[in-house]
Amino acid sequence: MKEINGADLANLPLPVKSLFTGYLLVIGLGLLMAGAQILLTHGMADGKFGLSVDDIVYSYHGNHDGENASKLEAKLHGSMKENAPPEARLAMIKWVRAGAPESEWETTIKPLVNQYCIACHANMPGLPNIGEKDIMLKMAAVDHGVSIASLTRVSHIHLFGIAFIFFFVGWIFSFATGFSTWVKSFLIFTPFAFLIADVAAWWLTKLEPGFAWLVIIGGFGYSLASTVMIFSSLYQMWVTPLRVKKG
Numbered sequence: 600m601k602e603i604n605g606a607d608l609a610n611l612p613l614p615v616k617s618l619f620t621g622y623l624l625v626i627g628l629g630l631l632m633a634g635a636q637i638l639l640t641h642g643m644a645d646g647k648f649g650l651s652v653d654d655i656v657y658s659y660h661g662n663h664d665g666e667n668a669s670k671l672e673a674k675l676h677g678s679m680k681e682n683a684p685p686e687a688r689l690a691m692i693k694w695v696r697a698g699a700p701e702s703e704w705e706t707t708i709k710p711l712v713n714q715y716c717i718a719c720h721a722n723m724p725g726l727p728n729i730g731e732k733d734i735m736l737k738m739a740a741v742d743h744g745v746s747i748a749s750l751t752r753v754s755h756i757h758l759f760g761i762a763f764i765f766f767f768v769g770w771i772f773s774f775a776t777g778f779s780t781w782v783k784s785f786l787i788f789t790p791f792a793f794l795i796a797d798v799a800a801w802w803l804t805k806l807e808p809g810f811a812w813l814v815i816i817g818g819f820g821y822s823l824a825s826t827v828m829i830f831s832s833l834y835q836m837w838v839t840p841l842r843v844k845k846g
């Protein structure tokens with residue numbers, strides 16, 4: 600134990616340095632790829648490139664609060680507004696908001712569709728035939744964001760997997776020199792704290808879109824802390840020893 604504590608990055612034996620270096624390079628590359636993937640998947644959730652709070656809200660919370668929550672309701676407020684009298688539109692909107700129960704299809708909704716919508720929607724090519732229940736249900740579908748089941752799955756994979764990354768990055772960095780014990784401990788602990796904040800923020804955002812910013816801060820926080828540790832570890836293993844020799 601004493602020996603390990605006494606070791607510092609610059610003086611590690613070459614085989615250990617090459618092990619650490621290989622690991623840090625791969626992890627660094629992995630972080631870059633993770634960043635790129637987030638930009639390409641979540642980043643495009645709102646249809647615009649680049650990660651924004653809206654992207655996070657669409658991904659985790661979905662889009663089920665306003666009148667644009669379903670295509671059907673959006674159209675009934677928009678370009679289909681003139682096609683049915685207010686009572687008929689209201690009945691359809693109530694149906695959407697109640698979760699489009701299939702039990703009301705035959706009794707309430709289908710007659711309205713037949714009366715006001717089918718003339719175009721069953722005949723004009725290219726228009727969805729909303730006289731068919733399944734097609735109408737698609738139009739009435741509301742985006743609830745990520746499901747609890749997949750959030751649970753992704754959360755535990757993320758926590759276990761990333762904890763491993765931070766453990767080894769932090770362990771390697773614990774051999775660094777030139778940082779006070781407090782700064783070192785803080786840097787080593789930071790990614791774990793941000794990881795917990797990040798995953799907690801996913802769940803909070805699912806319930807309440809206001810927490811989306813915490814997801815971004817969490818992800819940014821642990822990327823920054825690990826970048827500092829990766830770069831200073833590589834620097835001390837390969838650049839500092841050369842300097843010491845020259846001096």
Ligand code: HEC
Binds near residue numbers: 674675715727
């Ligand atoms: C006069 C013809 C006409 C009538 C009547 C009509 N629609 Fe439409 N509907 C269209 C056209 C054309 C579009 C495509 C253009 C658009 O989205 O505004 C469309 C699009 C839609 C869409 C979006 C489809 C998609 O996949 O993007 C929905 C939902 C919809 N209509 C619902 C209704 C409902 C509900 C009614 C009855 C209250 C209705 N429409 C009556 C012509 C009609």
